[in-house]
Amino acid sequence: MRLGLDLLGRQTMFASGRERIFQVSLGGQLGSLSPRITHRRAYELNPVGVTALDAFTSASLAIRAPAAFLLRGTATYFHNDGGFRTLRIDFSRRFTRQFWLDVFYDKTFVTQNVIAGVQVLYYFPFTLLRAIIGAGGESGFRSSIGVSGSAGYSAATNNFFFDYFSSRVGYGALIVQPFVDANGNGVRDPGEEVVSKARIRSTSLFGNQYLRYTPGVGFGLEHTLPYEEYVMTIEPSSLDNPLWVPRYENLGVFSEPNQFRIVELPIVVGGIVRGKIEVQTPKKVVPGEGLTVTLELQNAPGGKKPLKLTTVAFSTGEYEFIGVPPGSYKVSLDAAQVAQFGYIAKEIFHIIEIHAKAEGEEVAGVDFSLSK
Numbered sequence: 001m002r003l004g005l006d007l008l009g010r011q012t013m014f015a016s017g018r019e020r021i022f023q024v025s026l027g028g029q030l031g032s033l034s035p036r037i038t039h040r041r042a043y044e045l046n047p048v049g050v051t052a053l054d055a056f057t058s059a060s061l062a063i064r065a066p067a068a069f070l071l072r073g074t075a076t077y078f079h080n081d082g083g084f085r086t087l088r089i090d091f092s093r094r095f096t097r098q099f100w101l102d103v104f105y106d107k108t109f110v111t112q113n114v115i116a117g118v119q120v121l122y123y124f125p126f127t128l129l130r131a132i133i134g135a136g137g138e139s140g141f142r143s144s145i146g147v148s149g150s151a152g153y154s155a156a157t158n159n160f161f162f163d164y165f166s167s168r169v170g171y172g173a174l175i176v177q178p179f180v181d182a183n184g185n186g187v188r189d190p191g192e193e194v195v196s197k198a199r200i201r202s203t204s205l206f207g208n209q210y211l212r213y214t215p216g217v218g219f220g221l222e223h224t225l226p227y228e229e230y231v232m233t234i235e236p237s238s239l240d241n242p243l244w245v246p247r248y249e250n251l252g253v254f255s256e257p258n259q260f261r262i263v264e265l266p267i268v269v270g271g272i273v274r275g276k277i278e279v280q281t282p283k284k285v286v287p288g289e290g291l292t293v294t295l296e297l298q299n300a301p302g303g304k305k306p307l308k309l310t311t312v313a314f315s316t317g318e319y320e321f322i323g324v325p326p327g328s329y330k331v332s333l334d335a336a337q338v339a340q341f342g343y344i345a346k347e348i349f350h351i352i353e354i355h356a357k358a359e360g361e362e363v364a365g366v367d368f369s370l371s372k
Helices: 335-340
Strands: 002-014 016-030 033-046 049-064 069-078 084-094 099-108 113-123 130-138 141-148 150-154 159-163 171-183 199-204 207-210 212-214 218-223 228-234 244-246 250-257 262-271 272-282 286-288 292-297 308-314 318-324 327-331 348-356 366-369
Touching: 099 272, 113 212, 171 199, 171 228, 171 250, 228 244, 228 262, 244 318, 250 262, 272 292, 272 327, 292 318, 308 318, 327 335
Parallel strands: 171 262, 272 366
Antiparallel strands: 002 016, 016 033, 033 049, 049 069, 069 084, 084 099, 099 113, 113 130, 130 141, 150 159, 171 218, 199 207, 199 228, 212 218, 228 250, 244 262, 272 286, 272 318, 292 308, 292 327, 327 348
């Protein structure tokens, strides 16, 4: 049995403050089992105080299977938001010194996005060939073939050297900057607030990663593969204001070689929709507790699935939707449920409008009257 402990501490100084990172990792090997657990925390220190940027724990277990196969599972748990975020399972084998085959399964729990596929790597003397075929997620079937390598020159020894590890030449970088789109026009206008606290996930064929925020710069993805699509997703639960809603559920960005791209992600200020359900009985008016209310976007862009939210009326008969993006909506009861309870609805739906306002808009009084 062998155990290993790794510690990492780093502090970065900025004009506006400091960023501190602490990481501890404990791993070991017991026969054919190789477990490892890693905990990482990041803090930002400025004149206002201390802000916890992120805190997560990653646990992995590798099992050496018969015929030299290796089975590895890795799960990541985020403490700030609570809950597991990613799960990846790899079943791989190195057949020769040069040839490596990997069958993988990658799941993101927040969006229930799943990618499964096969990855093949072949190491030439100074070139690495990588081919990936996968299916699932927002883009369906996908494939990628890449060749990497590097040639260098040492002035000290006056000779050239070659390696299959590529240098940064030909790679790109992305800076993602979310902002509060107060007027809802999709463009960052002067005076609109820049968002510095958010959790942004990047998904590509090569896996998932979270972007790190740098004060005065934005959320960075420093080393992007050329000609690769990266899908950016802002997790709504990580935003400071419950009325803030990402304008786009996902946004694809194409990385080009030797290009530094800045992507602005608009966050609209949503509204609040409130109402109540009352049932008129022969003796009195009672609340419509437990009835289902649905809110659905009208006139959604062609080819896109319209936003649809569902809630259940409280014991008082009241209901609410929080963080509804600007637009026209149909608020309706479940006709089958109303009939099942023996109710007669005076109105089964309402059409409402949420307008783009800097402070958000509340639409109240979206009521339903039933009789029995």
